[in-house]
Amino acid sequence: MIQINGRCCMLTRSELDKFSYSRLNTFIQCPMKYFLKYVSGNYTEESKLHLELGNILHKGLEIKYRNIIEGNKQNYTYIKDVITYGIAEDTDKDKGRFLNGITQLKRIYGEESFFEAGNKSGLTYEEKLGIFFDYLEEDHDDDWQPIHVEFPFSFVFEDRVILEGFIDRIDQNKKGELTVVDYKSSDKRFDQKELATPLQMVIYALACRALFGKVPVEYMYDLILLGDRQYACTSGFLDRGVKKLHKVLDEIELCKVTGEWKPKASPLCWWCEFSGHNEDNPWYTAGLCEYYSLWSPHNKTFEKHKEYK
Numbered sequence: 001m002i003q004i005n006g007r008c009c010m011l012t013r014s015e016l017d018k019f020s021y022s023r024l025n026t027f028i029q030c031p032m033k034y035f036l037k038y039v040s041g042n043y044t045e046e047s048k049l050h051l052e053l054g055n056i057l058h059k060g061l062e063i064k065y066r067n068i069i070e071g072n073k074q075n076y077t078y079i080k081d082v083i084t085y086g087i088a089e090d091t092d093k094d095k096g097r098f099l100n101g102i103t104q105l106k107r108i109y110g111e112e113s114f115f116e117a118g119n120k121s122g123l124t125y126e127e128k129l130g131i132f133f134d135y136l137e138e139d140h141d142d143d144w145q146p147i148h149v150e151f152p153f154s155f156v157f158e159d160r161v162i163l164e165g166f167i168d169r170i171d172q173n174k175k176g177e178l179t180v181v182d183y184k185s186s187d188k189r190f191d192q193k194e195l196a197t198p199l200q201m202v203i204y205a206l207a208c209r210a211l212f213g214k215v216p217v218e219y220m221y222d223l224i225l226l227g228d229r230q231y232a233c234t235s236g237f238l239d240r241g242v243k244k245l246h247k248v249l250d251e252i253e254l255c256k257v258t259g260e261w262k263p264k265a266s267p268l269c270w271w272c273e274f275s276g277h278n279e280d281n282p283w284y285t286a287g288l289c290e291y292y293s294l295w296s297p298h299n300k301t302f303e304k305h306k307e308y309k
């Protein structure tokens with residue numbers, strides 16, 4: 001329901017704005033970044049090593065768990081070949097796009113990138129891939145059977161917006177209870193406070209309620225390069241999460257009305273495609289934001305390129 005000229009109007013589904021978790025998270029991270037990307041349409045083709053590596057490892061796990069769902073014999077040699085040499089995406093998620101394997105990634109980003117220690121874990125990608133390949137061949141917990149991988153969802157959230165995305169994996173036990181699993185290829189564990197009401201899991205819970213008529217009983221982040229798992233969502237998270245979702249959507253509405261999208265300069269600017277101090281940024285997006293933090297892994301400063309007034 002929205003207000004137009006003081007009157008309430010019900011929008012049809014095709015008129016509602018669509019949001020994914022990553023789109024909402026971009027706004028939370030920095031409204032200016034959201035504006036440059038989703039309002040002004042400055043999309044980049046270029047990728048980064050951690051994103052491409054995450055994509056191909058996700059694909060390996062997707063093949064493993066799809067085999068279990070479809071009752072196919074597991075072929076780890078094939079899965080490892082896919083991860084090593086790449087494969088064309090065959091699901092609705094970027095269908096036809098070639099996902100580079102480790103061989104191509106070493107050529108593109110340099111073999112040495114695989115031997116640099118991660119900021120948080122202190123582990124190199126070579127070491128983390130060793131952990132991943134051991135983990136890949138682990139037997140799956142018999143009590144929880146995978147029922148969906150790369151599960152696409154799209155539903156109307158409280159007559160307000162459409163929420164859409166893909167869930168990495170959904171498992172089910174004999175009682176019909178669900179667990180959602182999200183793979184993370186990050187270098188660090190979540191802090192406990194980040195696990196209480198993670199917006200991503202709130203959206204997945206709402207998606208399961210809309211599509212299966214029940215919310216999951218467990219929410220797991222599978223830290224695939226660290227060989228670790230963390231369970232998220234504490235009691236009352238869904239009510240808190242729905243309020244949080246409305247608050248973010250209200251803030252986006254306000255920015256649209258006022259036309260003011262404030263920058264939130266932080267060390268994350270180093271990885272933002274719109275900052276001007278990272279040479280790896282594409283020429284057509286680098287510097288579109290003037291208010292970036294000058295922090296870099298080699299110069300941990302609080303200075304900014306320009307203050308926002």
Ligand code: SF4
Pocket residue numbers: 029030032033036263264265266268269272273274275276289290291292293
């Ligand atoms: S460079 Fe920093 S302040 Fe600018 S849009 Fe990106 S994240 Fe926001």
